[in-house]
Every structure is written in C-alpha cells, then in structure tokens.
Amino acid sequence: TAMGTVIRGGTVVTADLSYKADVLVKDGKIAAIGQGLTGDRVLDASGCLVMPGGIDPHTHLEMPFMGTYSADDFDSGTRAALAGGTTMVVDFALPSPGQGLLDALQMWDNKSGRAHCDYSFHMAVTWWGEQVFDEMQAVVDRGITSFKHFMAYKGALMVNDDELFASFRRVGDLGGIAMVHAENGDVVAELSARLLAEGNTGPEAHAFSRPPQVEGEATNRAIMVADIAGVPLYVVHVSCEDSHEAIRRARAAGKRVWGEPLIQHLTLDESEYFNADWDHAARRVMSPPFRNKIHQDSLWAGLQSGSLSVVATDHCAFTTAQKRTGIGDFTRIPNGTGGLEDRMPMLWTHGVATGRLTPNEFVAVTSTNIAKILGMYPRKGAVLVGSDADLVIWDPEAEKTITASSQQSAIDYNVFEGQRVKGLPRHVLTRGHVAVDGGTLDSREGHGEFVARESRGTVNRALSAWKELTAPRPVERSGIPASGV
Ligand code: URP
Ligand code: ZN
Ligand code: ZN
Ligand code: ZN
Numbered sequence: 001t002a003m004g005t006v007i008r009g010g011t012v013v014t015a016d017l018s019y020k021a022d023v024l025v026k027d028g029k030i031a032a033i034g035q036g037l038t039g040d041r042v043l044d045a046s047g048c049l050v051m052p053g054g055i056d057p058h059t060h061l062e063m064p065f066m067g068t069y070s071a072d073d074f075d076s077g078t079r080a081a082l083a084g085g086t087t088m089v090v091d092f093a094l095p096s097p098g099q100g101l102l103d104a105l106q107m108w109d110n111k112s113g114r115a116h117c118d119y120s121f122h123m124a125v126t127w128w129g130e131q132v133f134d135e136m137q138a139v140v141d142r143g144i145t146s147f148k149h150f151m152a153y154k155g156a157l158m159v160n161d162d163e164l165f166a167s168f169r170r171v172g173d174l175g176g177i178a179m180v181h182a183e184n185g186d187v188v189a190e191l192s193a194r195l196l197a198e199g200n201t202g203p204e205a206h207a208f209s210r211p212p213q214v215e216g217e218a219t220n221r222a223i224m225v226a227d228i229a230g231v232p233l234y235v236v237h238v239s240c241e242d243s244h245e246a247i248r249r250a251r252a253a254g255k256r257v258w259g260e261p262l263i264q265h266l267t268l269d270e271s272e273y274f275n276a277d278w279d280h281a282a283r284r285v286m287s288p289p290f291r292n293k294i295h296q297d298s299l300w301a302g303l304q305s306g307s308l309s310v311v312a313t314d315h316c317a318f319t320t321a322q323k324r325t326g327i328g329d330f331t332r333i334p335n336g337t338g339g340l341e342d343r344m345p346m347l348w349t350h351g352v353a354t355g356r357l358t359p360n361e362f363v364a365v366t367s368t369n370i371a372k373i374l375g376m377y378p379r380k381g382a383v384l385v386g387s388d389a390d391l392v393i394w395d396p397e398a399e400k401t402i403t404a405s406s407q408q409s410a411i412d413y414n415v416f417e418g419q420r421v422k423g424l425p426r427h428v429l430t431r432g433h434v435a436v437d438g439g440t441l442d443s444r445e446g447h448g449e450f451v452a453r454e455s456r457g458t459v460n461r462a463l464s465a466w467k468e469l470t471a472p473r474p475v476e477r478s479g480i481p482a483s484g485v
Contacts, residue, residue, distance in 0.1 A: 003040035010045025015368035025389040028431035053087025053390035058312035078116040080408035084341035085425035087390035115448025128163035143452020152183035172231030175455035182218035203281035207289040216242025232256035239288040241298035313339035348423030375454040398424040
C-alpha cells in the first residue's frame, strides 16, 4: 500500500557514512531516510546495519564452457545471491567465436528471465571482425557498456593482441570500459602440454600451468595496450602480487585501471590442490588458480589502500560429475568455482571482523565502487532517496557454518564447506520486495529486471598525448639515401 515498508532502528552504513536512521521503502525505491518513520510493514533492524545490497560484478550463470554448461542458472544463481545479501549480478554474454554480439545477447536475455534479483550484462569479445565492430554500438545503446576480453583459453575464447587492440580502441571510442581475463594463453598452453607429456595429469598440475608470472605479464600487456587505445581498463579476478603490482603502478601513473580480487583468492590458498584427494582439488580448479599466502596478503593490502577496487566471485559452478570429465587430463576439468551465497559473509568474517576492512570499506568494495565503475550509481550501490530499494539488513552477530547441504546453489559441494562465518543478512530487499525475511528466503522467480548502464564517456590519460604525438606528420626531408648502398 501507499504507506510502504519501514526498516526500523538500524544503523545506515554506506561507503562513506554510518548513522542511525530508519529507511522507508515505497514502490521499489527508497522514499525517505530519517527518524521515527512509519509504514504498514516494519522490518526490525535493531542491532543491524542497513547497507546497499551487494553487487557481484562477475558471474557466469548457465554458461556454455569447456564442453558443458555451468550448473547454476539465473534461477539458482540469483537465489544464492539473495540468500547471501547480494541483490544484483552482472553476468557475461558470451558469443561463441563467429557468433554476433546481438545474437548472444538474445540468448542471455532469454536465460535471465528467471532471475530473482536485478542483473546486467558485460559483453564478451571472443573474436574480431566487421560484424563485431558494427554491433558494439547497438550493444552500448542497450546499456551494456563493458566489454570483456579473454587473453587465455587458447583455441577457444582467447583473442590475440591485434584483436585486443582493435577492440580496445572501439570500446574507447564508444565511451565504454574494457575488461580482461589476464593470463598469457600461449604460455599456459605450452606449460599445460609439457606437464601432460611428463605425466602430470592431476588437478594440481592446473596450478603449475598458470604461475603468477603469466598473470603479471598479461596484466601489464593489457594495461599498456589499453593506454595506447585510451580506454579505461578493468582487470577481472586479480589473484596475485604480480598482477596487483602492475595495477598499482598504472594507477599511480594516472591511468584509469581497476582490479577485482575474488573472495576465493582472498580466503583460500594453493594448499587446497596439494593436501587433498582428486575431487577436493578438482572442485577448486579455476583460472587463475589459488595462490600462496604472500599473494593473499597482497590482495588484502590492495583492498585496504584502494589499489584494488572491488570483490567479486566469478561464480561459475560445476558439479563433481562435471569436474570428473577431467580425470586423467587436468586440462579437461571445467574451470570455475562458486561463491555467490558466501561472498558477503566470508568478506565480513575475514575482512571486517578481523579489522582488515571497515564496514564502510566493506560497502565500497561489495557494492558502491562496482556501481560507480560500471555506470549505475546511484540507482544501485547507494542508500539515498530515489535509489532502488536493494538493501541488506546485516546482523553482525549472526553466525552459521557454511555447508552445501543448505545452500541455494545447484552443485553438490561448496569450496568454503565447514567455514564458520559471523555476519549474515537478516533481511534482504530487492527493489522493495523482501526476499530474505528473518534469514528465510522468500524470493520470486522472474522478479529481477535488466539494468541498463551508462557509458562513462571517459578516456585514459595517455590518449590525448599519444594521439598528438602520433598524428601522421610527414617529415620534409632532403638527402634520402639511395637504397641498396
Ligand atoms: O576458471 C574460471 N575463472 N572460470 C570462469 C571463466 C573465467 O575465466 O572467468
Ligand atoms: Zn576469467
Ligand atoms: Zn569469469
Ligand atoms: Zn513480498
């Protein structure tokens, strides 16, 4: 009814402020923030923090990949999101090589009809040609302003440097942002072949095939190519110091470059591959692989200093049966792990409860920074009058033990199995609908809507300087030497 829902007695926590206030929600939006608000429905937020709902900028729901489909679709995936306090996901529309962008977008439009929370898409550029160039304008016009490039998965999704540069220039001209999966795919293919030839067929060889250097090299390369193209760059799943260091240096030099660590790399390390049976290790095979503690510390430091901007999941879940297609050949283990339901509680437990991050920094990296970078702030990522009522009422004292038996995800295990977390959503609102009520999921299939995003319209610092310096300027010369002398 007209009165709306009031979230009463909590502390509003945003990326820059914490203060006591009630929040009134009407018609899917935040209608008022203040003291003593009334409504016909009251959600008790006493002892809780009222934060912008989490945004996961990196998911793969029902994605065709490595001969199969990722097991969580827009139904189970967005249920998992809401159950964990995430109210929006940004998934990747993935044209198969040769397929048009708009054709792929239609496929993702169809799948996303089941979403329980709002969503948007990034567009992947998996091949290059006139059709891709032309369709990029229409993709941007539909509110998809970020374009992802795979520098790995040779022979499948990988693009070469000439394609990368051409696409980066086009994205820059359209005012969008370029994204990269930064691993040197040629080196990975070479190392993989050698490991297999030497009889290293198990899941641990996956980690050996992708050392931090392949990520550091590709991150540096993408940064430099993006700088020449003048396009802002977003590096997905930054897992190590080598890549983080390149991003730090680029930012210090004035380049618009953002890094995205995953909750998995922040909290799980390479021992998962070595001190474990085949299934345990294979379930954790993803690219980049989990690293050692030194790299983990680097990622946490990056979130603290601001050199890394956001925390994602890269949720791309495969069942044990799917993982087992790689028995005898680690290169056939579908790459990917889950985490949608666990990102917020795990980051709170290992970040805020340990003193590594403030609650405001938690909001910044799980929601607000993402909304700003991707061009949807303050509709998303904010607690402001007029913003979408995507909210999480967070109980910092609530505890649980993560276990696959009670998760929303469709897979039969959880990479965080047995982890005790402290800090859980009590209520979660998706555009005003109370999808988690007192910890119980009550979400609706099809409630989620597509969120069109704005072009940033920004260029990187180097573009003007570079264009100036390299503008064709024929030099008048006399005394041209005779050739062949
Ligand atoms: O191993 C991973 N990360 N799988 C999902 C696809 C990707 O590379 O992001
Ligand atoms: Zn990737
Ligand atoms: Zn991914
Ligand atoms: Zn309802």
